[in-house]
Amino acid sequence: MGNQISIKIDGKSITTEEGRNLLQVARENGINIPGLCYHRKLTPTGACRLCLCKITDIRGMIASCTIRVKEGMEVIAFDEELEQTRKFLLDYLLSEHNEHYDASYEDEFRELKHRYQLDDPANRKFTPIWQDLGYPVDGTSPVLIYDASKCIKCFRCIKACDEVQGKNVLSFTNRGITSYIIAGFDKWNESECDGCGECIQLCPTGAIVEKPHREKIDLEKIDEKVTTTCPYCGVGCQLELFVSNGRIVRSNGAEGLPPNDGRLCVKGRFGYDFVHSPDRLTTPLIKRNGKFEEASWDEALDLVAGKFSQILDEHGSQALAGYSSAKATNEDNYLFQKFVRLVFGNNNVDYCTRLCHASTVVAMLKSIGDGAGSNSIEDYERADCILVTGNNMIDTHPVTATFAKRGRNRGGKIIVIDPKWTPLVRHADIWLQPRLGTDVALLNGMMHVIIREGLIDEDFISSRVEGGMDTFSQLKELTEKYTPEMAEEITSVPVGLIEEAAILFARSKKSLVATGMGLSQQVIGTNNVFSLLNMLLITGHLGKEGSGINPPRGQNNVQGASDVGTSPLTYPGYIPVGDDDNRRRIAELWGVPYESLSGETGLTTVEIVQAAHKGIIKGMYIMGENPMLTDPNLNHTEEAFRKLDFLVIQDIFQTDTTPYADVILPATSFAEKNGTVVNSDRRVLRVRKAVDPPGEARQDWEIILEIARRMGRNIGEYAGEAAIFDEIAMATPMMAGISHDRIEEKGIQWPCYTKDHPGTPTLFLEGFNTPSGKARIHPVEYIEQEEKPDNDYPFVLNSGRILYQYHTATMSRRNKSLNDFANEAYVLMHPDDAARHELTDRSRVRLVNRRGELETSLRISDEVARGELFMPFHFSESPVNKLTRDNLDPHSRIPPYKFSVCRVESLQYVSD
Amino acid sequence: MDIHKIMSGYTPGMENILNILHDLQDAHPMNYLPEHTLREVARYLNTTLSSVYGVIGYYTMLSTKPRARHIIRVCQSPVCHLMGTNTVVEALRKHLGVGLNEPTPDGLFWVELSECTGTCEVAPAIMIDREIYGDLSENAIGNIISMIREKSGKVKKEAGH
Amino acid sequence: MIKENRIVLKNLGLIDPERIDDYISAGGYESFKKALRMEPDEIIDEIIESGLRGRGGAGFSTGLKERFTSEACLACENRYIICNADEGEPGTFKDRIIMENDPHMYLEGMMIAALAIQATRGYIYIRGEYYRSIERTQKALEDMRSRNILGDNILGTGMSFDIEIKRGAGSYLCGEELTLIESLEGKRGYPRIKPPFPAEKGLWGFPTLMNNVESFACIPPIISNGSMWYSSLGTKTSPGTKIFTISGPVRKPGFYEVELGVTLRGLIFDLAGGMVEGKKFKAAVLGGAAGTFVDESLLDEPLGFDEMKEKGATLGSGAIIVMDETMSIWEMLNSILRFFEHESCGKCIPCRIGSKHLLKLMQEVKNSKNGKGLLTGNLVAQAEIMARTSLCPLGQSHILPIRSAVQYFPEVK
Structure with a gap:
């Protein structure tokens, strides 16, 4: 906080902080100085000159957006001369401007025109000149249109792209009155523009407008604007949905709300088509004679309840399991796990987290006692050094990446560790490109350098690590042999780079780690994260603002689903199922006998499938998951699903998995739900209903309760989602202080133990969440992969995500805009490998290994290293998981999606 | 290149x-x-x-459109304008057969207007590639053009051998 | 009969500009060596006391600029010095004359200024059209390096410093100091919001000293002969010599270095030989496009920064564009306004749009049979609002030629 000072504007005394922007201060105090180029999120531009004012001791008129306030400043914001001058400038601007307006956007210029009585051309001094200036229209982008004749050259779009999103895609071309905005070489669709639409949101005149659904948008006829949480990744961006005639017609970033302050990515802004897709499930379906037939809810629910009961009777409780959903709310998930624990009578409940960050969470729980990200998203901007490991954040968590890039623009450093080039490399100071699966060797090598250079934080180790320097000495001993030279040999990262990165990371005052699937989805995933934690602990980069470890969550409620107990290992609040005291507490809360709650650890995601394959699991209840695309070793998974006696799937679409179901129940999408989710920085955020569910689709939680009821079990009566959350708060100590009321405006970061607790932006400031309050170092050795490339299968295949599609693409591929950007499966191969195998770009290839095969299109690119391949996993026509393994990490049961050997065969035809 | x-x-x-x-x-x-x-x-x-x-x-000196081997910049700033920019453009049109912003058919010359080249003491002036030619008359321009044509002809011939 | 007093141009025609030995034989780099033995503050004091005012046109004290830069952000790891060689003001070519004929003179001045402000690196931003200036400067810098006047451990003093050339690419506005910095950083030439001034936050946000070529070239003589000597030349408030460049229908157009305070008549009729056969003096435009029209009533006024300002005229960069009685003021003004319209960057509304409307209005003035007065009144009024509201000096320039043309020449009215 700066010094409090007093200034006067037009005689009104205002107290504010020294150094703030005068225009902003004036507007906040109800003094509405006009202006078009200024925006609170951007650096001042001083281009439109409309905010001119007079200030004591400064000669003439001066643009208030360029002035910082100081004590005693006296400002004239309105007088005859200033107003006449503003009117003159607006009159000028009108002559350059195409005034056509279609009511689909907010037009700040139009409002000013009205305010200064310039609507009537008779009141204007200047005749139009814009028609002769040859202003172009660029409509080539899949998501937006730029019309230079409506552009007032205020720089807001350029700065939105550059300063807010860190992309720098836009520029002007030409100069003077003929200048206009360009992307790329004056062709939007061939530029680096990724369609986030920040420029649209900040354009004051409708020069840049979105393409999708424009014909449906009339701002006069918007019924409702609903603030809710984005349904895609785990950043938890707050959206403002515009609803017209029961349909969403626009998605804006909600300005001023954390975590995103109005920023979105292309999916958040343009990825809502799926809500109104004609493919939505609208009625229950029952499979009869191998075909799905529409059924009534009564019919379907009775069948489900009956079958589950029958399996329970015939095979006992161990024959049933459930997959819950990271796409559903906390309320849905909480009731789902309650259902499994109470009605199935076991702990066989899991969901996709097992497939993404299970190893991270296990390692973090063991080392520091919490599996969630330790920092706020804002810390990506505040840190001095960010180490991004196996985390393609520009594609997977685009808005988190904006914080990182903004941090870099302020002088922060970025180190990327990734075997594959990612767009963040462009913004990185150092990129380490280790061979797939060699992270432990690399990290041990870095620690070797840190120790050698004397860059450890002894105070931190002594005071905050169990065993202090004694434990450290074990790690020191272990890393002694990992000289940078040895690390180079294993990882192929040059010694110099290892040293440079290690020193930068250790020396920086605040270093932050953003880890991702690249580290976690390996047979040695837990070891990878142990190693990372070791490095953080010996350098003291934990438990401080701006320092810590953060595994951004893949889906909008991966974090929350775990938090509220959708886990075979833990109850709500990460309390182990074996904890008797907790089971007693929960039993009381749920009003059931303590004995009825199983204390046995349940089966994890892949274990459930393996048990089904063995015939142990007979029936399954899947809510909003698509394992037939996401599980490893899909051919094996398919056999398992075929063996099930009874499978119920509750979803919003038919998926790759629904063909194996016996009953499909139509559920609601995010836009039809009320409730909460938890994002990657532990913020409990509201989800709000914007539109009605299609057809007979029902709320997930209502369906769960109804199945229970029809099985003769009442697992609770709730007036609504807020009431469910109140029970969650009682069951989950770290959320005890949170309720829907409290997060009506802004989310709260757990832990939040009481009603007056403000929430916790940074974890571990006082101590770690372990019994001793201290962290634990777990020295780990590098272990070679069991699966190795050989003559038959010479390539190592990596898999992951791309920006424009999402997870199994059931939602994202039902958006025209996203498909226009990217709608094709492919495999990336290094140019040298392609040359050696005589393969050409865009040719069709077949990937084969012991587990299966698939066909796809080849893309030649040096984004991957020699001998390595990369495939996105979104596309069901080329399901990469036919090739992945279900050998699990022993600690966390996560499958190694990032490492499968295979060979590539040429197919003799070329794709379009 | x-x-x-x-x-x-x-x-x-x-x-x-x-x-x-x-x-x-x-x-x-x-x-x-x-x-x-x-x-x-x-x-x-x-x-x-x-x-x-x-x-x-x-920046006006840079172009994303193909031009020609030799760029002729005709200064149009106030001094040259006063001393005869229009005459120079006309003379060039006569000797080259092209107007502004188009290449001669042989791809040898391209004429464009430029702002002050800082050679006002010899206005009106033009700049051909890196050289300044000033105090121009119609005849002088003719001579300069033929000289450059001749030179590039020679270069071509030599290259042909 | 006035005479030239060549101080900056003292070597002109006497040495080979491509031979550093020639320059050294003529006493070159002695000032720099002297400066090496001085404290930075002493150098700055000397320059302040000389009264030297910036030769780029604004006429601000060169020494004070150095002081501000040397005192700004002492914790900053970088401090830059930039030579503004983006000479684009129509009618002006004095810097080209210096760079082509005696490049070491301004480079030596730049080295001394670098010492004075403890600069870590230097840049010379030369307009792209000045090929010969670029070549000569490049050669001079190479020779300086080979003589250890530039580079590491300069002349054994432990000082390390280097200078790089950056080429402009066709933009008048890039001669404006903050715009030049943007351009040097590799961006489009948009002016920055001022303040902060370059002395405080210049190149890449570091303290930066920027001077014109001629200003730097004045420094070696000041250091070797002392501030007293320099301030005794010229007038009290505009000491020293200045290179004027005279163009238009005079007998001997060209450049002339004279002490400030000489008259226009002396320059045009004595040095430049008067009007060409049979032409009569009508007007002169002083200071280039961003300058002012004067008529013969000002021929005998002394040329100094403040003296000219008092008369509503400007000394500017030293350009003197002479017009004879056959030439049209309207035509000249129109050409100037066309030039401004072409060079307006487009960032701020008044300059971007006003430049266009002024040109439009000029057509109306030309075509009007009567009511011209109203139109020119409008012209002045618009240009005045532009001047008051524009972001940078370009939009504030239109008013100068317009107002003076209307003031001195009834034909425009």
Whole structure:
């Protein structure tokens, strides 16, 4: 906080902080100085000159957006001369401007025109000149249109792209009155523009407008604007949905709300088509004679309840399991796990987290006692050094990446560790490109350098690590042999780079780690994260603002689903199922006998499938998951699903998995739900209903309760989602202080133990969440992969995500805009490998290994290293998981999606 | 022309973009900056396409359109204008058969207007590539053009041998 | 009969500009060596006391600029010095004369200024059209390096410093100091918001000293002969010599270095030989496009920064564009306004749009049979609002030639 000072504007005394922007201060105090180029999120531009004012001791008129306030400043914001001058400038601007307006956007210029009585051309001094200036229209982008004749050259779009999103895609071309905005070489669709639409949101005149659904948008006829949480990744961006005639017609970033302050990515802004897709499930379906037939809810629910009961009777409780959903709310998930624990009578409940960050969470729980990200998203901007490991954040968590890039623009450093080039490399100071699966060797090598250079934080180790320097000495001993030279040999990262990165990371005052699937989805995933934690602990980069470890969550409620107990290992609040005291507490809360709650650890995601394959699991209840695309070793998974006696799937679409179901129940999408989710920085955020569910689709939680009821079990009566959350708060100590009321405006970061607790932006400031309050170092050795490339299968295949599609693409591929950007499966191969195998770009290839095969299109690119391949996993026509393994990490049961050997065969035809 | 060799004469920072673009344009026989070259520049400078293209759009000496072997810049700023820019343009049209902003059919010349070349003491003046020609009359212009034609003819012949 | 007093141009025609030995034989780099033995503050004091005012046109004290830069942000790891060689003001070519004929003179001045402000690196931003200036400067810098006047451990003093050339590429506005910095950083030439001034936050946000070529070239003589000597030349408030460049229908157009305070008549009729056969003096435009029209009533006024300002005229960069009685003021003004319209960057509304409307209005003035007065009144009024509201000096320039043309020449009215 700066010094409090007093200034006067037009005689009104205002107290504010020294150094703030005068225009902003004036507007906040109800003094509405006009202006078009200024925006609170951007650096001042001083281009439109409309905010001119007079200030004591400064000669003439001066643009208030360029002035910082100081004590005693006296400002004239309105007088005859200033107003006449503003009117003159607006009159000028009108002559350059195409005034056509279609009511689909907010037009700040139009409002000013009205305010200064310039609507009537008779009141204007200047005749139009814009028609002769040859202003172009660029409509080539899949998501937006730029019309230079409506552009007032205020720089807001350029700065939105550059300063807010860190992309720098836009520029002007030409100069003077003929200048206009360009992307790329004056062709939007061939530029680096990724369609986030920040420029649209900040354009004051409708020069840049979105393409999708424009014909449906009339701002006069918007019924409702609903603030809710984005349904895609785990950043938890707050959206403002515009609803017209029961349909969403626009998605804006909600300005001023954390975590995103109005920023979105292309999916958040343009990825809502799926809500109104004609493919939505609208009625229950029952499979009869191998075909799905529409059924009534009564019919379907009775069948489900009956079958589950029958399996329970015939095979006992161990024959049933459930997959819950990271796409559903906390309320849905909480009731789902309650259902499994109470009605199935076991702990066989899991969901996709097992497939993404299970190893991270296990390692973090063991080392520091919490599996969630330790920092706020804002810390990506505040840190001095960010180490991004196996985390393609520009594609997977685009808005988190904006914080990182903004941090870099302020002088922060970025180190990327990734075997594959990612767009963040462009913004990185150092990129380490280790061979797939060699992270432990690399990290041990870095620690070797840190120790050698004397860059450890002894105070931190002594005071905050169990065993202090004694434990450290074990790690020191272990890393002694990992000289940078040895690390180079294993990882192929040059010694110099290892040293440079290690020193930068250790020396920086605040270093932050953003880890991702690249580290976690390996047979040695837990070891990878142990190693990372070791490095953080010996350098003291934990438990401080701006320092810590953060595994951004893949889906909008991966974090929350775990938090509220959708886990075979833990109850709500990460309390182990074996904890008797907790089971007693929960039993009381749920009003059931303590004995009825199983204390046995349940089966994890892949274990459930393996048990089904063995015939142990007979029936399954899947809510909003698509394992037939996401599980490893899909051919094996398919056999398992075929063996099930009874499978119920509750979803919003038919998926790759629904063909194996016996009953499909139509559920609601995010836009039809009320409730909460938890994002990657532990913020409990509201989800709000914007539109009605299609057809007979029902709320997930209502369906769960109804199945229970029809099985003769009442697992609770709730007036609504807020009431469910109140029970969650009682069951989950770290959320005890949170309720829907409290997060009506802004989310709260757990832990939040009481009603007056403000929430916790940074974890571990006082101590770690372990019994001793201290962290634990777990020295780990590098272990070679069991699966190795050989003559038959010479390539190592990596898999992951791309920006424009999402997870199994059931939602994202039902958006025209996203498909226009990217709608094709492919495999990336290094140019040298392609040359050696005589393969050409865009040719069709077949990937084969012991587990299966698939066909796809080849893309030649040096984004991957020699001998390595990369495939996105979104596309069901080329399901990469036919090739992945279900050998699990022993600690966390996560499958190694990032490492499968295979060979590539040429197919003799070329794709379009 | 070796794009990378030219670029590597400068460290890959944005502060070198104008020097790099000048060198690349000068090295191109048609005195311009083709798109594929600009892609390489953006890559080399680790920047976006528009920041390269936008810079070119601002500075009048740089062109993304093919021009010709020799660029004739006719100064149109106040002094030359006063002393006869129009006469010079007309004389060039007569001797070259083309107007402004189009190449001669042989691809040898391209005439464009420019602002003050800082040679006002010999106004009206033109600049052909790197050389200034001043105190121009219609005849003088004819002589200059034939001299350059002759020279480039020789160069062609020699190259032919 | 006035005479030239060549101080900056003292070597002109006497040495080979491509041979550093020639320059050294003529006493070159002695000032720099002297400066090496001085404290930075002493150098700055000397320059302040000389009264030297910036030769780029604004006329601000060169020494004070150095002081501000040397005192700004002492914790900053970088401090830059930039030579503004983006000479684009129509009618002006003095810097080209210096760079082509005696490049070491301004480079030596730049080295001394670098010492004075403890600069870490230097840049010379030369307009792209000045090929010969670029070549000569390049050669001079190479020779300086080979003589250890530039580079590491300069002349054994432990000082390390280097200078790089950056080429402009066709933009008048890039001669404006903050715009030049943007351009040097590799961006489009948009002016920055001022303040902060370059002395405080210049190149890449570091303290930066920027001077014109001629200003730097004045420094070696000041250091070797002392501030007293320099301030005794010229007038009290505009000491020293200045290179004027005279163009238009005079017998001997060209450049002339004279002490400030000489008259226009002396320059045009004595040095430049008067009007060409049979032509009569009508007007002169002083200071280039961003300058002012004067008529013969000002021929005998002394040329100094403040003296001219008092008369509503400007000394500017030293350009003197002479017009004879056959030439049209309207035509000249129109050409100037066309030039401004071409060079307006487009960032701020008044300059971008006003430049266009002024040109439009000029057509109306030309075509009007009567009511011209109203139109020119409008012209002045618009240009005045532009001047008051524009972001940078370009939009504030239109008013100068317009107002003076209307003031001195009834034909425009």
